[in-house]
Amino acid sequence: MLEIVNLKAGYRGVPALQGVTLEVHKGEIVGIIGSNGAGKSTLIRAISGLIKPTEGTITFKGTRIDTLPSHEIVRLGIIQVPEGRHLFGKQTVEENLKLGAYLIKDEKKIKDNLEYVYSIFPILKERKKQRAETLSGGQQQMLAIGRGLMSNPELLIVDECSLGVAPIVVEEIFKILKTINSQGTTIMLVEQKVHEALELAHRAYVLQTGRVVMHGTGEELLKSELVQKAYLGI
Amino acid sequence: MFIQLVVSGLLLGCIYSLISMGLSLIWGVMGIVNFAHGAFVMLAMYAAYYGDQLLRIDPLLFTPVAIVLLFLLGVIVYQIIIQYVVDGPYVSRLLATFGLGFFLINMAQFLWSPNFRTIKESMVHGVWKIGTVMIELPKLASSLGSILVAALVFLFIRKTRTGQAIQAISADKMGAALMGINLKRIAAFSFGLGIACAGAAGSLLATFYYIFPDVASLFGLIALVAVALGGFGSVEGAFLGALILGLVETLGGYYVDPNWKYALMFLIYLGIVLVRPQGLLGRGKV
Ligand SMILES: Nc1ncnc2c1ncn2[C@@H]1O[C@H](COP(=O)(O)OP(=O)(O)O)[C@@H](O)[C@H]1O
Ligand SMILES: [Mg+2]
Numbered sequence: 001m002l003e004i005v006n007l008k009a010g011y012r013g014v015p016a017l018q019g020v021t022l023e024v025h026k027g028e029i030v031g032i033i034g035s036n037g038a039g040k041s042t043l044i045r046a047i048s049g050l051i052k053p054t055e056g057t058i059t060f061k062g063t064r065i066d067t068l069p070s071h072e073i074v075r076l077g078i079i080q081v082p083e084g085r086h087l088f089g090k091q092t093v094e095e096n097l098k099l100g101a102y103l104i105k106d107e108k109k110i111k112d113n114l115e116y117v118y119s120i121f122p123i124l125k126e127r128k129k130q131r132a133e134t135l136s137g138g139q140q141q142m143l144a145i146g147r148g149l150m151s152n153p154e155l156l157i158v159d160e161c162s163l164g165v166a167p168i169v170v171e172e173i174f175k176i177l178k179t180i181n182s183q184g185t186t187i188m189l190v191e192q193k194v195h196e197a198l199e200l201a202h203r204a205y206v207l208q209t210g211r212v213v214m215h216g217t218g219e220e221l222l223k224s225e226l227v228q229k230a231y232l233g234i
Numbered sequence: 235m236f237i238q239l240v241v242s243g244l245l246l247g248c249i250y251s252l253i254s255m256g257l258s259l260i261w262g263v264m265g266i267v268n269f270a271h272g273a274f275v276m277l278a279m280y281a282a283y284y285g286d287q288l289l290r291i292d293p294l295l296f297t298p299v300a301i302v303l304l305f306l307l308g309v310i311v312y313q314i315i316i317q318y319v320v321d322g323p324y325v326s327r328l329l330a331t332f333g334l335g336f337f338l339i340n341m342a343q344f345l346w347s348p349n350f351r352t353i354k355e356s357m358v359h360g361v362w363k364i365g366t367v368m369i370e371l372p373k374l375a376s377s378l379g380s381i382l383v384a385a386l387v388f389l390f391i392r393k394t395r396t397g398q399a400i401q402a403i404s405a406d407k408m409g410a411a412l413m414g415i416n417l418k419r420i421a422a423f424s425f426g427l428g429i430a431c432a433g434a435a436g437s438l439l440a441t442f443y444y445i446f447p448d449v450a451s452l453f454g455l456i457a458l459v460a461v462a463l464g465g466f467g468s469v470e471g472a473f474l475g476a477l478i479l480g481l482v483e484t485l486g487g488y489y490v491d492p493n494w495k496y497a498l499m500f501l502i503y504l505g506i507v508l509v510r511p512q513g514l515l516g517r518g519k520v
Pocket of ligand 1: 011016034035036037038039040041042043
């Protein structure tokens with residue numbers, strides 16, 4: 001579904017990705033793990049068209065997307081729930097969710113999606129008239145994911161959704177991601193919480209200083225010496 | 235007398251509010267301080283003037299035409315200038331709008347001479363007397379017109395899908411891009427809308443205000459101070475800031491000295507900026 005070949009990107013000439021190659025198949029949960037500064041967010045910013053790669057290609061369902069602007073990439077069905085959430089703080093919970101369905105014209109579909117999101121995150125329904133900035137960290141993360149789901153994504157990329165969220169809520173969010181995946185949405189899960197991510201992911205890639213240093217199934221990686229040493233402290 | 239001045243000040247403030255709202259909107263969406271804002275007010279005043287002279291359309295009724303014309307002009311200016319400087323360094327953004335304003339004022343002087351013009355008699359004229367307070371009806375009509383346009387713009391931003399996108403971009407550009415919002419398209423639209431506010435105000439002002447090229451500097455400055463006073467990025471704040479400026483103008487003009495009223499506005503502005511740099515209703519970031 002998504003193929004990335006030899007991707008290089010950086011900031012003002014300083015490289016952050018030094019040739020990343022990976023692929024995501026339909027129906028998978030693919031983990032991208034690595035420590036802070038490894039280039040995970042840069043990788044998915046490039047996928048979403050927020051930064052332009054200097055080299056390499058990104059192909060989604062047979063279409064080159066590395067030259068497209070962000071809104072075209074969203075239209076193709078790739079939705080990113082960014083690190084730090086990037087909610088619209090002064091707008092209400094419901095307005096945030098509706099903005100998630102910005103490209104959907106069919107009012108009925110928007111309503112259905114809204115009900116769907118409210119059914120998985122009932123707290124958002126309770127808070128729908130509140131400004132997004134008044135929610136707790138965990139609720140904001142749920143809103144960010146809910147907003148991402150509002151456009152029926154084919155590929156949902158979730159960047160560090162555990163950041164600033166209580167462990168018990170993280171567990172809940174991961175469970176929900178698993179459910180969403182079983183209903184047909186492909187997921188890329190970017191995480192520093194390596195153990196939890198690898199338990200959830202079908203396959204995963206380990207990123208270090210802008211390079212893929214290892215990849216395999218979640219189980220394989222959990223057992224690997226590299227992952228155990230570098231990320232699990234075993 | 236005091237009540238008279240307050241009434242006059244508020245009437246004036248309503249029109250300033252509309253101008254300032256446009257400036258604030260543009261700043262919110264693209265982070266550009268439009269130093270040419272007053273020039274667009276001025277252009278709309280001339281458009282209304284010629285609408286009156288050549289077509290015999292009263293400036294009040296010309297307002298919708300001015301809105302459409304200035305909206306289109308705003309979109310064009312965005313396409314040929316603004317979009318290329320939006321992501322550039324601060325200085326280039328500043329120079330682009332400052333230069334544009336300068337160019338438009340000089341163009342107006344060249345085309346229409348620096349002389350003052352007025353519209354002889356607008357369809358609404360006369361004075362309304364309530365006790366000792368005199369309300370000049372042309373000013374009242376323009377103020378009510380401004381409030382109407384401002385309310386419509388406000389509703390548009392709050393209630394429509396495009397308005398929601400405008401708010402989203404103002405709050406978080408990256409978040410907005412990830413929703414599939416076409417940033418350039420909404421920015422072009424917002425620039426047009428902001429300029430249309432200036433245009434509506436210009437046409438409404440033309441019913442009673444002197445029309446001359448340099449009026450651009452005056453209104454540009456007033457809008458700038460009003461927006462800074464209210465807080466950059468807060469449309470409500472801009473509204474409030476403009477009302478305060480209207481009051482300062484009339485009260486200060488009377489109690490201090492007419493020649494000092496603008497100096498007074500800036501003094502108050504400086505005072506607030508020193509005490510509350512984010513403005514009265516600002517969000518803290520400038
Ligand atoms: N906006 C930015 N400007 C400049 N450098 C950046 C920016 N974002 C990230 N970087 C740099 O790029 C590298 C990769 O960062 P990032 O992709 O955010 O890593 P991760 O998401 O894995 O923590 C780091 O060295 C970081 O300092
Ligand atoms: Mg990151």
